[in-house]
Amino acid sequence: MYNNKNKRRLLFFFIVVLFTFIYSFTLKEIVNYPNKIRIFEDEKHVLNIKFPFQIDTKKLDKSILELLSQKENHNSNRIYINPIKTGQTNFQVKLLGIIPIRNVKVDVIPKIKVVPGGQCIGVRLNTKGVLVVGLEEIKGIDGKKHNPSREAGLTIGDSILEINNIKIKDAQHVTNIINANKNTQITLKVKRRQKIFYTKITPIKSIDEGEYRIGLWVRDKTAGVGTLTFYHSDTMKFGALGHAITDIDTGLLLTVDNGEIVKSKVASIQQGKRGKPGEIKGIFYETSKPIGNLEKNTRYGIYGKAYKPIENNIYNKPIEIAYQNEIKKGKATILTTIDNNKIEEYEIYIEKVNRQRMPNTKSMVIRITDKRLLKKSGGIVQGMSGSPIIQNGKLIGAVTHVFVNDPSKGYGLFIEWMIKEAGINIYNKSQIAESVNY
Template structure:
């Protein structure tokens, strides 16, 4: 009997610890499905749903000036399956913090609610030609130089220059293009040159004395450089108020080095699809296009980033000015399930093709691969095998809103790929409350 009495308080403590552990484990599982930040347009309402043991509360003194929160209803079958719905109504632009609490007492997570302006864009889908001139020249190769005495020099290696670096200036003279580099090196007559290089946005200096090559008697640095590139992609959106556009949803990189190309200037050119190579397992397909009316670009490219290319359209393309605008969706509005993309194939007409959003990766900062998509449209599968190169930037539409854009294909399964949230592209484009 004595041993039994001693065990009772120990059992109570054990049960308490187990209950706390169980509640925290249950809470953690629920919290992972709740984003840390919401962007909700002013004037909209949105329902937040959670379940036992979590609930939302307002901690900020001025939250009522920005939004209202009301517990709409409880859906209860048992305590452990009890669901609570909280209704948010946005009143004016600003930011408010909601506290997610365990059992209504223990603060566990702060959820930020940004009340933002409503943004409407014209979804794209047009095939466009992209021409870029780099800021400086990109080093795409290095080589040894043999002088007339038979001695070999590897100037790049000795100076710490690598493939993928950008040559910005020589002797503080800003480089315009590859020909400009050749002119300066030739005029040096072998005198030491001070090179300004850039690597991953960091500048560094390199001093190199050009070598007179035995082969042709010309002074050289042993650097192979490139100053421009061109390709075909898809327009993601056009914002008629500001004239800004976004395309591709990913960076334009050098085909040989994979380095992001730093843009000096660039153009959007009208493009026509001429052929399609079907995507197969292990081998991405490709939409091939040609530029036309190259002397009359329809837009200028202002920046090339990891999230796409952006700039301004100053001429109509495929009648885009006559199309209707559509609101953008923020990530918390996107759902797993049916959606569609707009893209241009070999008939040079924008068409709608069904897809499914199979996974959503909630993100707190701009980055690609926001969601996983799968092509379900039989016509598109027959024509392309799924997602192919050149389709990048095709807008993704769900529930009457632009939710994102196609970015990459999964090489081992061309029916699947990634999409980027449209909110990241809008932010990158420079569209804001004043536009």
């Protein structure tokens, strides 16, 4: 009787230890398994399945892909995913072949090809309405100081879209409307981040200028230089910069009303140094013949449509893009324009790849290794943002930011996020999930 109790206790203890081990093991392993896999047609993908996991293919559409298993050792199987045609299907990962752990969706998509950029471009952007960049007091004809805008609840960073139901064109338009209404109360339509609200303001006549004011400094346009990332010949869409154009005073993303990209020449380069980022200074030229119109300014670059095909002097044919699962630490190159108004290819090293569920400008950590570029610029400088990153003959991303304390290093953005932001319909043969996890 006593021995039986001890045996039962020992068995119970063993079961608890076993399940605790499996539970802790699976928690670590589960997060490493993707729930969505995106692969190109005609390209294989490999998954390593370790004990106590197994693959269940009951829900697998074998007309889209096949799974082949190869035993590595007593603890691990290598699963080869072989796509057959474009489409979507799924399989399950199960614990001990019994308990469902994760349903994995697999999207087989057509290969996407784009012309890589590298050209230095000028960017001209007009905002929607005007952006509030400052508030100031007005000395009225009564000798007192007033700030009607602050009293009406306006703050720096707000965008004024309309006044009295009239869409605002530019800063001068605001001045004209205010002075046309004089000291009559006006209604402003304002955008603050993603919210729209209305407020009423009565202009004050300034004793200094003799004109009516509401106590605002506003901006309606910006311009600068950057680098083109890609051109998609089928849609004539382009992407550039890899990060947003923001207001210099507020740091806020500027909303696009209209704008264009034009040709730009590198006039001079201020070398990057530790603690002080360098800068490319460019000159716009052939402004009467812009490259394309600007449609979107997003956290992940600027996008629009080209007026005519864009060419690259190094890559005269479109090349494939690569998704993040194909990107590896190691050697790669970037395309950028430093001098002679000519695209050149420079060696870099990818030090880190951050697998991402959602878009982020810090997808990769890159280091400039090319002695020519280090000598010319000191590394990554402002104006180089958007320079395409190429690995194994595929476009994998774009340069986005420089490390302030080490200009030889910086961040890169996955090209898949830029393709998505551009609105290029690259999934026309299947219903594809929006993101991929690895």
